[in-house]
Amino acid sequence: MPSFFRDVNLPAATAGFVAVLVGFTSSVAIVFQAAQAFGATPELITSWMWALGLGMGLCTAVPSLVLRQPVMVAWSTPGAAVLATAGLAAGFSMAEAVGAFMLCAAMIVLVGATGWFERVMNRIPMALAAALLAGVLARFGLQAFGAAQSDWPLVVLMLLTYLIGRRWAPRYAVPLTLLVAVAWVLVQGRLQTSALTLAWARPVFTQPVFTVAAFVSLALPLFIVTMASQNLPGVAAIRAAGYAMPISRIITLTGVATLVLAPFGAFALNLSAITAAICMGEEAHADRSKRYSAAVVCGLLYLAIGLVGAAVTGVLLAFPKELVLAIAGLALLGSIGGGLHAALQDERHREAALITFLVTLSGVVLAGIGSAFWGVVAGAIALFVQQYGIRKHTTP
Numbered sequence: 001m002p003s004f005f006r007d008v009n010l011p012a013a014t015a016g017f018v019a020v021l022v023g024f025t026s027s028v029a030i031v032f033q034a035a036q037a038f039g040a041t042p043e044l045i046t047s048w049m050w051a052l053g054l055g056m057g058l059c060t061a062v063p064s065l066v067l068r069q070p071v072m073v074a075w076s077t078p079g080a081a082v083l084a085t086a087g088l089a090a091g092f093s094m095a096e097a098v099g100a101f102m103l104c105a106a107m108i109v110l111v112g113a114t115g116w117f118e119r120v121m122n123r124i125p126m127a128l129a130a131a132l133l134a135g136v137l138a139r140f141g142l143q144a145f146g147a148a149q150s151d152w153p154l155v156v157l158m159l160l161t162y163l164i165g166r167r168w169a170p171r172y173a174v175p176l177t178l179l180v181a182v183a184w185v186l187v188q189g190r191l192q193t194s195a196l197t198l199a200w201a202r203p204v205f206t207q208p209v210f211t212v213a214a215f216v217s218l219a220l221p222l223f224i225v226t227m228a229s230q231n232l233p234g235v236a237a238i239r240a241a242g243y244a245m246p247i248s249r250i251i252t253l254t255g256v257a258t259l260v261l262a263p264f265g266a267f268a269l270n271l272s273a274i275t276a277a278i279c280m281g282e283e284a285h286a287d288r289s290k291r292y293s294a295a296v297v298c299g300l301l302y303l304a305i306g307l308v309g310a311a312v313t314g315v316l317l318a319f320p321k322e323l324v325l326a327i328a329g330l331a332l333l334g335s336i337g338g339g340l341h342a343a344l345q346d347e348r349h350r351e352a353a354l355i356t357f358l359v360t361l362s363g364v365v366l367a368g369i370g371s372a373f374w375g376v377v378a379g380a381i382a383l384f385v386q387q388y389g390i391r392k393h394t395t396p
Contacts, residue, residue: 004065007285008293014175015284015331016297019072019275022140022328024305025319026274027077034080034267037087038094047204048265053306055257055266061299063250069243070284070295072234072276073254076226076268078370083267086217099208100218101262107223108255108268117227118247121235126342127349128356128379129236134339135360135375136233136273137332144329151322157184158326174283174331181323192318201307203264221368226268228373234271240339241280242288273372274328277335352383 031052035045052075059073087097111117121129148155161180165173185191231251238245254269278284279294343353356379364371 004293004296007287007290008297009285010175011171011283012279012285012291012294013297014178015279015281015294016301018174018178018327018331019278019294019298020301020305021319021324022278022331023074023272023275025321025324026328027075027080030077030080030084031075034083034087035265037084038092038097040094043202044094044204044206044265046201048267050201050203050306051261051264051266052269053201053302053304055261055269055306057299057301057303057306059250059254059257059269059299060302061296063253064292064295064299067245068289068292069245070241070276070279070292071245071250072237072272072279072295072298073250073269074230074272074275075266076222076230076270078225078229079222079268079270082221082225082368083218086221090213090217092214092218093209094206095209096211096214097218097267098206098263098265099210100214100222101267102208102259103210103215103219104222104226104268105255105258105262107219108226108258108270109252110255111227112248112250112252112255115248117231117251118235121232121239121247124236124376124380125349125352125383126239127346127353128343128376128383130240130339130342131344131353131356131379132233132360132372132375133236133240133273133277134336134343135357136236136372137277137336137339138357138361139363140274140325140332141329141336143325144327147322147325151320154181154184154320154322155326157181158323158330162330171283171286174327177330178327181327182319185320185323190320192320199308205263206265208263222268225369226270229370230268230270230273232376233273233372234276237273237276237280237335238271240335240342241277243280274332278328278331281332281335281338283331283334348387349383352379352386355379355382 032045035048056073060071063071158177158181162173162177165176235247258266258269279298280291284294285291343357344350356375359378360371360375362371364374366374
């Protein structure tokens with residue numbers, strides 16, 4: 001821990017904060033909907049935030065400190081969307097939902113402990129993994145500039161601040177942009193402070209009930225979308241950033257944490273891609289070996305969300321959505337550019353990587369599975385068609 005205090009700096013701390021701001025505000029409403037779909041009371045919703053904050057915080061901060069690499073864990077946003085839809089459609093109780101969360105967690109532990117998932121990831125070419133990451137992140141870049149549609153003065157001010165910062169103080173471009181944006185909304189009186197309250201979150205235990213219907217309708221879809229739409233691009237983010245992490249052990253850790261915290265509302269924890277790119281990029285720290293400090297800051301903030309859920313939730317939700325979208329897109333510009341460069345530099349893989357990028361960027365959802373999975377499938381098919389047997393036909 002003493003080395004962490006030596007390694008952390010303002011850009012790293014800002015990257016950790018921006019990661020939490022973006023990850024939390026972009027999807028917390030979906031988590032609330034998922035909880036309400038199972039008839040959650042306000043006390044149960046608070047318990048969900050306690051469990052998720054605790055799980056994400058510990059699974060992010062502790063491995064990052066141990067490995068001295070930025071391990072980023074988040075909740076499953078597409079998983080929450082699946083739960084919100086299935087819960088309302090079939091009328092499952094909270095007890096059945098908790099049972100499904102635990103079954104999903106057990107499957108995640110299985111694929112992590114056996115190394116199955118990591119072996120599959122090892123067979124995906126780096127160009128396709130980089131294209132996958134770029135496609136996931138590029139949507140946030142588009143949303144950043146799309147936010148100008150509803151608040152162009154704020155977005156233009158942030159863009160100009162970022163560009164000036166990159167010109168004269170590149171290490172502090174993102175912190176400076178965030179500071180100017182917050183000052184702007186404060187002057188305009190647009191910070192929504194009405195939701196700010198101070199209260200400790202209280203966990204509420206729900207006795208799980210295991211049913212076949214909940215396994216088929218909740219646990220299985222939750223497992224599939226978490227692995228395909230979250231862990232898949234999460235590993236791509238790690239490898240695109242050049243880190244060599246024990247993927248299987250981290251996946252196992254997220255499964256165990258979910259299993260333990262599921263009775264309190266932790267429906268699915270997984271590797272992150274969006275927030276990982278923020279904390280693994282050059283903007284987080286000039287020294288790659290010290291970027292873990294950004295992840296530790298992120299993990300500590302997640303812990304704060306869990307322990308003082310209502311207060312931190314109010315702070316994060318007080319920012320205008322345009323500010324959140326713009327700071328996310330600007331913070332990810334470097335990672336988007338790096339992903340595209342890595343994806344397209346090898347001419348042999350260029351077209352397959354481009355297909356992966358475009359399918360992922362499209363946001364298409366088929367059979368309930370998001371575009372990240374289908375982008376890899378499309379790119380792999382393209383690569384197979386283009387290169388299968390090529391050596392045999394060109395060998396003299």
